Amino acid sequence: MSDNSIKICSGFRFAGVHCGLKAEEVLDLALLLSDKPAQAAAVFTENRFPAAPVVCGRRQMDAGAGVQAVLINSGNANACTGHQGEIDVAAVAEVLAAALELPRERIFISSTGVIGEPLPVTTIMQGVELLTQSLDDDLPVTEALERAARAIMTTDKSHKIVGVEIETSQGPVTITGLAKGAGMIHPRMATMLAYLLSDAGIDRQILQEMLRRVVDKTFNRISVDGDMSTNDTVLALANGISGVNLTAAADLEAFEEGLLKVAQELSFMIVKDGEGATKTVAITVVGARRAGEAEKICRAVANSALVKTAFFGQDANWGRIIAAVGYAGVEIDPEMVNISFDQVRVVSGGLRDPDYHEADGAAVLRQDEFTVKIDLQSGEDEFTVLTSDLTHDYISINADYRS
Amino acid sequence: MSDNSIKICSGFRFAGVHCGLKAEEVLDLALLLSDKPAQAAAVFTENRFPAAPVVCGRRQMDAGAGVQAVLINSGNANACTGHQGEIDVAAVAEVLAAALELPRERIFISSTGVIGEPLPVTTIMQGVELLTQSLDDDLPVTEALERAARAIMTTDKSHKIVGVEIETSQGPVTITGLAKGAGMIHPRMATMLAYLLSDAGIDRQILQEMLRRVVDKTFNRISVDGDMSTNDTVLALANGISGVNLTAAADLEAFEEGLLKVAQELSFMIVKDGEGATKTVAITVVGARRAGEAEKICRAVANSALVKTAFFGQDANWGRIIAAVGYAGVEIDPEMVNISFDQVRVVSGGLRDPDYHEADGAAVLRQDEFTVKIDLQSGEDEFTVLTSDLTHDYISINADYRS
Numbered sequence: 001m002s003d004n005s006i007k008i009c010s011g012f013r014f015a016g017v018h019c020g021l022k023a024e025e026v027l028d029l030a031l032l033l034s035d036k037p038a039q040a041a042a043v044f045t046e047n048r049f050p051a052a053p054v055v056c057g058r059r060q061m062d063a064g065a066g067v068q069a070v071l072i073n074s075g076n077a078n079a080c081t082g083h084q085g086e087i088d089v090a091a092v093a094e095v096l097a098a099a100l101e102l103p104r105e106r107i108f109i110s111s112t113g114v115i116g117e118p119l120p121v122t123t124i125m126q127g128v129e130l131l132t133q134s135l136d137d138d139l140p141v142t143e144a145l146e147r148a149a150r151a152i153m154t155t156d157k158s159h160k161i162v163g164v165e166i167e168t169s170q171g172p173v174t175i176t177g178l179a180k181g182a183g184m185i186h187p188r189m190a191t192m193l194a195y196l197l198s199d200a201g202i203d204r205q206i207l208q209e210m211l212r213r214v215v216d217k218t219f220n221r222i223s224v225d226g227d228m229s230t231n232d233t234v235l236a237l238a239n240g241i242s243g244v245n246l247t248a249a250a251d252l253e254a255f256e257e258g259l260l261k262v263a264q265e266l267s268f269m270i271v272k273d274g275e276g277a278t279k280t281v282a283i284t285v286v287g288a289r290r291a292g293e294a295e296k297i298c299r300a301v302a303n304s305a306l307v308k309t310a311f312f313g314q315d316a317n318w319g320r321i322i323a324a325v326g327y328a329g330v331e332i333d334p335e336m337v338n339i340s341f342d343q344v345r346v347v348s349g350g351l352r353d354p355d356y357h358e359a360d361g362a363a364v365l366r367q368d369e370f371t372v373k374i375d376l377q378s379g380e381d382e383f384t385v386l387t388s389d390l391t392h393d394y395i396s397i398n399a400d401y402r403s
Numbered sequence: 404m405s406d407n408s409i410k411i412c413s414g415f416r417f418a419g420v421h422c423g424l425k426a427e428e429v430l431d432l433a434l435l436l437s438d439k440p441a442q443a444a445a446v447f448t449e450n451r452f453p454a455a456p457v458v459c460g461r462r463q464m465d466a467g468a469g470v471q472a473v474l475i476n477s478g479n480a481n482a483c484t485g486h487q488g489e490i491d492v493a494a495v496a497e498v499l500a501a502a503l504e505l506p507r508e509r510i511f512i513s514s515t516g517v518i519g520e521p522l523p524v525t526t527i528m529q530g531v532e533l534l535t536q537s538l539d540d541d542l543p544v545t546e547a548l549e550r551a552a553r554a555i556m557t558t559d560k561s562h563k564i565v566g567v568e569i570e571t572s573q574g575p576v577t578i579t580g581l582a583k584g585a586g587m588i589h590p591r592m593a594t595m596l597a598y599l600l601s602d603a604g605i606d607r608q609i610l611q612e613m614l615r616r617v618v619d620k621t622f623n624r625i626s627v628d629g630d631m632s633t634n635d636t637v638l639a640l641a642n643g644i645s646g647v648n649l650t651a652a653a654d655l656e657a658f659e660e661g662l663l664k665v666a667q668e669l670s671f672m673i674v675k676d677g678e679g680a681t682k683t684v685a686i687t688v689v690g691a692r693r694a695g696e697a698e699k700i701c702r703a704v705a706n707s708a709l710v711k712t713a714f715f716g717q718d719a720n721w722g723r724i725i726a727a728v729g730y731a732g733v734e735i736d737p738e739m740v741n742i743s744f745d746q747v748r749v750v751s752g753g754l755r756d757p758d759y760h761e762a763d764g765a766a767v768l769r770q771d772e773f774t775v776k777i778d779l780q781s782g783e784d785e786f787t788v789l790t791s792d793l794t795h796d797y798i799s800i801n802a803d804y805r806s
Binding site: 081117230328347390 | 716721
């Protein structure tokens, strides 16, 4: 991790190894280890085929036990593996618990990768041994964290780590987040794993409510291909090792803002590194009449294959945006609709703006990042989704990669 | 049109010319002309930004006048053109009415192409002159029909014509259909224009109800990219020139079957010629618990970018299908789900079928056409959608083409 400015919260150790789940000599097994049990909160995929680690993780959260170690493998999703999949999660957790001398219920397991293949439990067990050895290697924490963040990657081009320090009335606390994304990134979670770690002390129930709000504003507002994975998980751990216990309203608010910031940055990194993506585009809908309408329109535009392909072609093709607005299933007044690309007004009152020049729109679309703003001028409801373009590389990656 | 077996209904003439709406020297203006006013029925896009010809066409259908001539231009959609767009439709209709010496209200106009540019009315007026000259050329009707079918193409690779003859108690009638498709092909209509012409005599109201049922079973069950156009139109004309008047229930039933067959074949041709498509795949969901649930799941799978890219990669990636089934928003029992590729059982009870061999699935996916059957084993509801794969050519076509 070349960026030394990333804040790493105290009381956590990290490891990432290659155990053989992936054919190539790349890292495929990660460990996040807290020095003491952390309050844990999680948000999981809404997919009706939740993978075995999601089923087990939900049960664990319901039980409310503290979490001390998180084991994450890439290369196999342990999804559509039935009851055997859950037995495999338990077996892996058992082995890690023994190796770390921790109670079984403090182990949290995530998996990402191919669906429908049995989890290679023996391979992971060997990996656990490598991980515990790796903990003894005394790597600098930044390097160890980077190895963990790399080990959870699938088709990601780069690892994703964000850290922030937050001032509270009792002193500073830190939140460090790591995530993987790349494909199946969609509204309502994604093939996405994100871990938000903090050394703050906080009540579990409060953390859970906070996490739900933060996820709804961040990870649930990104889209790469409109597909939703069976394995999506966002886990927040707070181990309290900073000595700062968050109870005052102002402190909790500051912490939630920090959590939001970390989640926002990770979300942005996920879209930016979306499979084949060359553009990161914020789609903002404002002025919708009723609650929820801006979101519907926003998602229709953000998921439109034609709109996303136009972004790739650097084509300021507002007609495709209009078409997507029109089929979102929301009653609108076409003659009230304005559309801007960044500061360039393209559509006014449902028609091409008389002062719009194609060259101005094209200049916006040549950028790597820009905003499409759709103003319905009919009310107060608004929503934003972060999306990517749809490219040749997306096709190549997904025609070849077995996920 | 090399296929001489296509039935062409009597009492219609056709023309297709190049008038200059498209830069290249390709046909861009079509005329379908009935020898006498025909009963007309139509189904239009549900997009909230209906193009001017759709707005005018709806009004015309509400007025219930017979239709005698249909003018269709490609190269410009006359969409998002506001009130001026409607004035332009009227102007073009006026010119054609004068040229053909027909009342203005018997002219039906369709447009397809770029959104948001003013309709080049003068160019089309010149085209109308070419069309009427072309009618005098006495081309063989098959050739004239092919020219009309080619003139309505945008990114279509080939023109689409289907004809059937139907036996009735009073003698035979014919239905001839022509269509364009290629992009923005989606459930609930598409950038799709389809014209179903018949020499049968039939009540207008009955024809309208019939057309609605047929469209719901055909054009509304195809998907190329999940986008819905501003211009979609299916128009049925019945001019009665065969002398056969359809009133007996059995005759009406036979006619509806014929209409369905023509619409089915045109739908199939549209998906097969979907932008960049190399595969035509029927997604069939059976055994859903409640009405409408099979459709929801079917559309989620048929529109999934990951599933469609796997088809392109000839990858029997059932995990992506499972994921799409799981996020369709329907309560399902994962352990009841079976999936087959043609006759090859891939998933049984939500898990990889124990007897499934990867090679068998791969063999199915190497075909140009196949069926994915998803059996939820929970009820009687079922649905089928015809979809295509998502390919490099789709990206190339849509990153470059301004639609």
